[in-house]
Amino acid sequence: MATIEDVAKAAxxxxxxxxxxxxxxxxxxxxTRRRVEQAIATxxxxxxxxxxxxxxxxxxxxxxxxxxxxxxxxxxxxQFAGGVVTRAREHSHDVLLLTQDDLEGLxxxxxxxxxxALVVMDVEADDARIPxxxxxxxxxxxVGLPRxxxxxxxxxxxxxxxxxxxxxHLSELGHRQVAMLGAxxxxxxxxxxxxDRVMRGFAEGAPDHGLDAKVVSCPGAPAEVARVVDELxxxxxxxxxxxxxxxxxLPHVLSSLREAGRSVPGDVSVIALCPEDxxxxxxxxMTAIDLPASTIGSLAVDxxxxxxxxxxxxxxxxxxxxxxxxxxxxxx
Amino acid sequence: MATIEDVAKAAxxxxxxxxxxxxxxxxxxxxTRRRVEQAIATxxxxxxxxxxxxxxxxxxxxxxxxxxxxxxxxxxxxQFAGGVVTRAREHSHDVLLLTQDDLEGLxxxxxxxxxxALVVMDVEADDARIPxxxxxxxxxxxVGLPRxxxxxxxxxxxxxxxxxxxxxHLSELGHRQVAMLGAxxxxxxxxxxxxDRVMRGFAEGAPDHGLDAKVVSCPGAPAEVARVVDELxxxxxxxxxxxxxxxxxLPHVLSSLREAGRSVPGDVSVIALCPEDxxxxxxxxMTAIDLPASTIGSLAVDxxxxxxxxxxxxxxxxxxxxxxxxxxxxxx
DNA sequence: ATATCAATTCGAAGCGCTTCGACGCGGCAG
DNA sequence: CTGCCGCGTCGAAGCGCTTCGAATTGATAT
Numbered sequence: 001m002a003t004i005e006d007v008a009k010a011a012x013x014x015x016x017x018x019x020x021x022x023x024x025x026x027x028x029x030x031x032t033r034r035r036v037e038q039a040i041a042t043x044x045x046x047x048x049x050x051x052x053x054x055x056x057x058x059x060x061x062x063x064x065x066x067x068x069x070x071x072x073x074x075x076x077x078x079q080f081a082g083g084v085v086t087r088a089r090e091h092s093h094d095v096l097l098l099t100q101d102d103l104e105g106l107x108x109x110x111x112x113x114x115x116x117a118l119v120v121m122d123v124e125a126d127d128a129r130i131p132x133x134x135x136x137x138x139x140x141x142x143v144g145l146p147r148x149x150x151x152x153x154x155x156x157x158x159x160x161x162x163x164x165x166x167x168x169h170l171s172e173l174g175h176r177q178v179a180m181l182g183a184x185x186x187x188x189x190x191x192x193x194x195x196d197r198v199m200r201g202f203a204e205g206a207p208d209h210g211l212d213a214k215v216v217s218c219p220g221a222p223a224e225v226a227r228v229v230d231e232l233x234x235x236x237x238x239x240x241x242x243x244x245x246x247x248x249x250l251p252h253v254l255s256s257l258r259e260a261g262r263s264v265p266g267d268v269s270v271i272a273l274c275p276e277d278x279x280x281x282x283x284x285x286m287t288a289i290d291l292p293a294s295t296i297g298s299l300a301v302d303x304x305x306x307x308x309x310x311x312x313x314x315x316x317x318x319x320x321x322x323x324x325x326x327x328x329x330x331x332x
Numbered sequence: 333m334a335t336i337e338d339v340a341k342a343a344x345x346x347x348x349x350x351x352x353x354x355x356x357x358x359x360x361x362x363x364t365r366r367r368v369e370q371a372i373a374t375x376x377x378x379x380x381x382x383x384x385x386x387x388x389x390x391x392x393x394x395x396x397x398x399x400x401x402x403x404x405x406x407x408x409x410x411q412f413a414g415g416v417v418t419r420a421r422e423h424s425h426d427v428l429l430l431t432q433d434d435l436e437g438l439x440x441x442x443x444x445x446x447x448x449a450l451v452v453m454d455v456e457a458d459d460a461r462i463p464x465x466x467x468x469x470x471x472x473x474x475v476g477l478p479r480x481x482x483x484x485x486x487x488x489x490x491x492x493x494x495x496x497x498x499x500x501h502l503s504e505l506g507h508r509q510v511a512m513l514g515a516x517x518x519x520x521x522x523x524x525x526x527x528d529r530v531m532r533g534f535a536e537g538a539p540d541h542g543l544d545a546k547v548v549s550c551p552g553a554p555a556e557v558a559r560v561v562d563e564l565x566x567x568x569x570x571x572x573x574x575x576x577x578x579x580x581x582l583p584h585v586l587s588s589l590r591e592a593g594r595s596v597p598g599d600v601s602v603i604a605l606c607p608e609d610x611x612x613x614x615x616x617x618m619t620a621i622d623l624p625a626s627t628i629g630s631l632a633v634d635x636x637x638x639x640x641x642x643x644x645x646x647x648x649x650x651x652x653x654x655x656x657x658x659x660x661x662x663x664x
Numbered sequence: 665a666t667a668t669c670a671a672t673t674c675g676a677a678g679c680g681c682t683t684c685g686a687c688g689c690g691g692c693a694g
Numbered sequence: 695c696t697g698c699c700g701c702g703t704c705g706a707a708g709c710g711c712t713t714c715g716a717a718t719t720g721a722t723a724t
Contacts, residue, residue, distance in 0.1 A: 001443060001469070003680055014704045019682055026683095029702060046443040050385030051680035054709045059382065064429070068414040075406045082400040085431055094437070094446070097396070097427040099417055105426070111333060111378035113710095114426070137333070222615055248613065251583055255615060281580065283554055283587060335710055346674050351712055358713095361672065383710035386679045445680095 002043040010039035022047065053113065062093050062304065063115035063138075065129070067100040067122045072187070073247040076293045077121070079275055080143070083297025084119055091305045103128060110136035117304040119143065119297075123154075125191045139307035139314075141300045144193040151314055153307065155300050158318035159194045162289045163201020164208075165321050166243040166271050169287075171209035173269055174332035175241035178206065179214040179232055181253060182245050188217045198245050198273065214239075220248035222255075229256035240332050245273040254283055265330035271323070279326065287329040289321045334375040342371035354379065385445065394425050394636065395447040395470075397461070399432040399454045404519070405579040408625045409453070411607060412475070415629025416451055423637045435460060442468035449636040451475065451629075455486075457523045471639035471646075473632045476525040483646055485639065487632050490650035491526045494621045495533020496540075497653050498575040498603050501619075503541035505601055506664035507573035510538065511546040511564055513585060514577050520549045530577050530605065546571070552580035554587075561588035572664050577605040586615055586660075597662035603655070611658065619661040621653045 008015045013032060020026040021036040028036075039045070053059045064084050066077055085095050096115055098105045100122065106129055109115045116138060120129060123144030133140045134151055141153040163180075170178045180202045182188060183195045199215050206213030214236060218228050232239060242257075244250050250272055254264060262268045264284055272279055272288040279288035296319065306312040340347045345364060352358040353368040360368075371377070385391045396416050398409055417427050428447055430437045432454065438461055441447045448470060452461060455476030465472045466483055473485040495512075502510045512534045514520060515527045531547050538545030546568060550560050564571060574589075576582050582604055586596060594600045596616055604611055604620040611620035631649065638644040 001445070004682095005680080015681080016683075016705075017703060020703085023682080026703085027701065032702080044439075044443065046440055048386065048680050049440075049444045049446045050382040050391065051709090052682080053382030054380065054386055054711085055680075055682040057682095057709080061428070068410075068417070074410045078400075078406045078410060081429075085400070085429055089431075089434065089437070094440070095429040096393070097413075097417055097429045099421075102421065105421070107376075108378055108381075108426070111376065112381045113333070114381045220613065222613060252615070255587070281552065281554060283584070336712095337710080347711080348675075348713075349673060352673085355712080358673090359671070364672080380710050383679090384712080386681085387710075387712040389679080389712095 001048070002045040004045070004047065007036065007039045007043055007045050010043060011035040057113070059114060059116050060093050061096050061115045062088055062301070063096045063098050063106075063109045063118040065098040065100055065102075065106070065118070065120045065122075069100060072122075073274075075247065075278060076275060076291060079293035080121065080297040083294035084301055086294075087298040087301040091301065093301075093305075101128075103132065106132050110138055117141075117308055119300045119304060123193055125193055125196065139304055141304045141307075143296060143300055145197065145316070146193065149314075149316065153303050153314045154316040155296060155303060156194060156318055157291060157296065158321055159197035160201035161318070162273055162321035163198045163203070163243075164205030165201075165289060165323055166273070167202050167205035167211055167213065168209050169271060169323055169329070170241035170243065170269060171206075171211050173241070173329060175211065175269060177212045177236055177238040178241035178243065179216065179236065179239050180243040180245065181216060181218040181228065181232075181249060183217060184219045184246070185217045195245075202243055211241075212236075218244075218246050218249045218253075220246065222252045225249045225252035226256045226259070229253060230260065233260055233262070240268055242268055242270045243273070244270060247274050247278055250274065250278070250286075251282060265328050269329035269332065271329060276324075279324075282328075284328045285326040287324065287326045289323045292319065295319070333380070334377040336377070336379065339368065339371045339375055339377050342375060343367040389445070391446060391448050392425050393428050393447045394420055394633070395428045395430050395438075395441045395450040397430040397432055397434075397438070397450070397452045397454075401432060404454075405606075407579065407610060408607060408623060411625035412453065412629040415626035416633055418626075419630040419633040423633065425633075425637075433460075435464065438464050442470055449473075449640055451632045451636060455525055457525055457528065471636055473636045473639075475628060475632055477529065477648070478525060481646075481648065485635050485646045486648040487628060487635060488526060488650055489623060489628065490653055491529035492533035493650070494605055494653035495530040495535070495575075496537030497533075497621060497655055498605070499534050499537035499543055499545065500541050501603060501655055501661070502573035502575065502601060503538075503543050505573070505661060507543070507601060509544045509568055509570040510573035510575065511548065511568065511571050512575040512577065513548060513550040513560065513564075513581060515549060516551045516578070517549045527577075534575055543573075544568075550576075550578050550581045550585075552578065552584075554584045557581045557584035558588045558591070561585060562592065565592055565594070572600055574600055574602045575605070576602060579606050579610055582606065582610070582618075583614060597660050601661035601664065603661060608656075611656075614660075616660045617658040619656065619658045621655045624651065627651070 004015045004018050008018050021028050021033050088095050118140035121143045123142045123146050125147045127146050203215050272286040275291050279286040336347045336350050339350050353360050420427050450472035453475045455474045455478050457479045459478050535547050604618045607623050611618040
């Protein structure tokens with residue numbers, strides 16, 4: 001591989017001059033710059049990332065932790081990761097992939113100076129990673145809301161408001177008896193922050209709007225979804241409004257309802273909380289609160305970058321949920 | 333951050349000794365090793381990745397390119413990526429995430445010595461990345477089969493055999509008129525290698541088994557799936573066997589059939605080509621050819637590692653497809 | 665007692681880059 | 695004509711680690 005010395009020789013300048021051409025940190029005369037750029041192009045030179053990191057204490061890489069475990073809504077994660085990677089590139093950074101529960105990996109990435117900053121997904125209320133992040137030199141932004149976020153940036157959809165919004169909307173449509181189908185039990189038990197928050201928002205918002213509400217968790221497998229729906233309809237036959245926060249279960253909820261002889265939206269209004277494309281991919285285009293995963297990913301990167309080069313302070317940003325009416329809800 | 337010098341001082345040895353303790357490349361007496369390890373633990377020392385890469389010409393990172401574009405079966409990719417990351421960790425490597433069409437990123441990663449090796453997903457017949465990979469110093473393995481793979485390792489499910497297998501199975505069940513619903517048109521047009529290969533396998537295998545077969549591409553949106561299915565049933569009303577290679581469309585294919593008054597598997601047998609969990613998540617548990625994405629990911633990493641430290645030669649490995657009979661097929 | 669050897673450990677060089685201080689040079693004001 | 699200033703460039707130091715050859719030591723062989 002060509003080194004900066006090779007380029008310097010080819011351009012008839014010193015290595016430092018090449019470096020300054022690359023970084024723009026000192027002024028370089030137009031002819032010199034041209035010669036250097038020419039040499040770089042013909043040699044196909046790329047700076048050695050390690051050498052650069054060593055000398056400058058900057059890696060131009062950000063770490064991203066993603067969950068690989070069960071019960072997760074995969075498309076949401078992919079959209080989120082896509083948003084992160086895309087925006088990171090726009091800030092000329094690459095992305096190092098870490099997995100959720102690899103604490104050692106986090107240490108390696110931070111203390112080993114593999115990354116300049118971190119984006120951490122799917123944060124739990126008392127997340128084991130938080131102490132590591134707090135201690136680390138690199139800024140980080142959490143996606144989700146831990147119990148104690150002191151000194152850390154957070155970003156997320158305002159899931160509690162989303163829960164309330166769903167309740168309010170069902171109320172405005174004239175429903176009185178409603179229910180929420182949430183994440184699978186195993187996810188609920190982990191107390192991943194957003195899961196808790198939606199449920200709380202819905203459960204607390206419903207009575208405020210005069211609703212009689214049930215909240216149940218819901219597995220993803222078709223047979224189990226059917227069972228949950230059947231049980232629900234048996235216990236509360238008057239249920240006419242449903243709020244579903246579970247991508248995998250969503251299609252099966254719709255077919256279970258149909259199978260139970262309840263039409264959507266004729267007999268039952270259904271509101272989903274999911275990405276737009278998922279809402280549109282159902283048998284009935286869903287009235288839904290958008291889960292703007294890609295946007296959140298981009299935003300997370302913007303925030304972490306601002307802290308990197310702006311010295312910006314830690315902040316928490318919650319996006320206001322937006323509900324779009326489509327074909328799965330009707331006045332009651 | 334603590335450096336290797338700090339550790340050396342704390343342990344009363346030289347830096348090189350610490351290095352040898354870490355790498356195990358020279359023998360170290362038990363007491364010395366103990367003191368060094370103790371110092372490392374109390375200081376929380378982690379070697380600086382950049383410095384290490386610079387001195388050793390090894391980064392302990394592998395690059396992974398994943399597709400973020402439209403029409404892609406997201407869960408498959410996630411499973412694949414999960415397999416790669418998990419196995420990479422077992423080889424004590426981290427993973428740098430690159431996106432499909434970021435050629436500049438590929439150059440940066442390889443020529444810039446950011447990675448030791450590469451795993452490239454979703455390879456097209458004439459993939460623009462192949463010349464870069466061939467030129468690069470690092471070994472790489474492609475997931476998929478390009479037209480010309482000289483000097484590069486490849487691994488994939490034997491999609492052509494999968495297509496043939498589906499045809500054979502439908503034939504054995506007694507079907508005579510069958511059809512394949514493939515990937516969305518935009519994906520087919522890209523000539524992603526596996527898409528072409530399944531279609532070819534099915535189209536060529538069907539006549540061998542005395543089948544009358546149609547092959548059509550299929551969008552993912554519910555309304556469009558319904559249209560495609562209806563058209564198919566109109567043109568070839570005798571169709572009693574279906575082979576579906578399109579995860580997103582799969583649930584809608586099943587409901588479209590039902591809506592058209594054809595029961596599964598009573599009137600129509602349906603075979604899917606998808607991961608096992610997707611097959612099980614349908615309304616009817618699907619007879620399916622498994623797409624072992626996670627396994628392929630692990631294997632890709634194993635292959636690339638073998639080349640890294642074994643000097644192993646480039647090789648191509650195609651996994652034999654396995655069909656599992658479940659509830660969506662019946663004798664005809 | 666001396667030569668030899670294996671087992672450990674050390675010192676120094678060097679990986680490729682950034683960055684700081686210094687230098688040379690032409691143009692300007694005095 | 696002299697002194698300054700600023701622009702453009704260079705040289706050297708140093709980032710933290712690995713690795714090679716060499717040095718030290720105690721033990722074994724002669």
